[in-house]
Amino acid sequence: MKVLISVDMEGISGIVHPSETNPDRYDYERGRVLMTAEANAVIAGVLDAEPSAVVWVADAHGPFRNLLPEELDRRAHLVRGKPRPLGMLGGLDEDTDAVLLVGYHARAGGGPAVLAHTMSGEILDVRVGGRSLGEIGLNAAMAGHLGVPVVLLSGDDTACAELRDLVPSAVTVAVKQALGQAAAVAPHPAEVRERLRRAAADAISRRATVPPLTIDGPLDVEVDLYSPVTVDLATLVPGVSRAEGGRTVAFTAAGFADAYRLVLLLVQLATIKPA
Template identity: 85%
Template sequence: MKVLISVDMEGVSGIVHPSETNPDRYDYERGRALMTAEANSVIAGVLDAEPGATVWVADAHGPFRNLLPERLDRRARLVRGKPRPLGMLGGLDADTDAVLLVGYHARAGGGPAVLAHTMNGELLDVRVAGRSLGEIGLNTAMAGESGAPVVLLSGDDAACAELRELVPGAVTVAVKEAVGQAAAVALHPEEARERLRRGAAEAVGRRAAVPPFTLTGPLAVEVDLHSPVAVDLATLVPGVTRVGGGRTVAHTAADFAEAYRLLLLLAQLSTIKPG
């Protein structure tokens, strides 16, 4: 059995501010230690339920180089660095039996929700087949495209509600209650880790009862971009057109895997500044 744990940072207990998630800011080292500890709790929970499982952990925040390799449970394999196929789901393949999303946050425009955004924050809204999706929805659908259900998510209460809307049978662990974009009432980190270990064991144990979330192609994709320059660059991609004014681009994807790859590319294009 293969399990993939995708670990983001904004949804970790105790984290509420960009200074705790940005490698260039003073509080980042504590943030990455908290992130690594929560990942270890989920690894332990998976192996409590399935001692023979192969566990892959995808570092899924920012530069994808946040988890402390020397502190990560040695029973897991770490997928680290970027760019890489499938982005936040690095390591996902047809052999993956279950996906767990740890430390995730709500989509851009969701709220109140701690550090809510979509991808790098330059994508203001992503709509696939008319449904607004953030990182939770996009990664859940990409896992489903490979046949793997998302069986657990941890983050604030808004993030947990976002997954339950898509996958009612999934286990969610709310490690904090959002007060606003940069404020929350959080569990003590040790309490959060205990709940995560129990939740991961429960989620893996009942994975057969959780169907993959899938979106069947062809799929209409619309993306509102923050930067007008990013819109100009996006229209250079074959099949991408400008629609509905200056900020929106559209594309029809043959399947969700194509849509996902396009969004990864748009996120990268959105970081390019005028020459």
């Protein structure tokens, strides 16, 4: 069997501040160590349950170059760098049997939640068929589009509740309790890693009981953008139009894969600044 572990950073236990997740800030190297250790705990749990599993690990935070390759469990394959197909789910395909989301955070507007946002600070909200989806929902639905269930998520308590609302039978591990956007209370990292290893084994063992999250098309999608310049750029994309309110763009996607890829494009357009 093939398993994909997508690892973000804001939902790692002990991390509460951008200085721990930003490569240009002083505490980032410590954040990388914590992130890699939690990824290793989940890899170990997957292989406890299925020793013959092929495990792919997608580095899914920021530049997609955060996990320490030399410290990662040598039994795993590391998907690293960007741009790449399917972004945070790099390595996902129809042959994947299960996805595990590690270190994930709540959507923009969710809270209290540690470092909550959706894809970037430039994306204020993504609504698919009228339902607000953050990175958790977008990635779970993209996996579901290929028939793959998300069987586990770790992050703060708000992130865990977000997945349970979408996939009630998935395993969730609250590695910290959010007190606000930049504050939380958490157990010792070693305790968290033990919990993650047990939970990953449990999730893989009962993956057949977790259905994929499917959102059938065609889909009306609205994206609220922070910058008016990004709105201007987005309307250059065929099929994308300016909606009411000045900061919202809208489009119709034939299926979820098209919606997902266009949202990824909007995230990249948001990095372009006026000349």
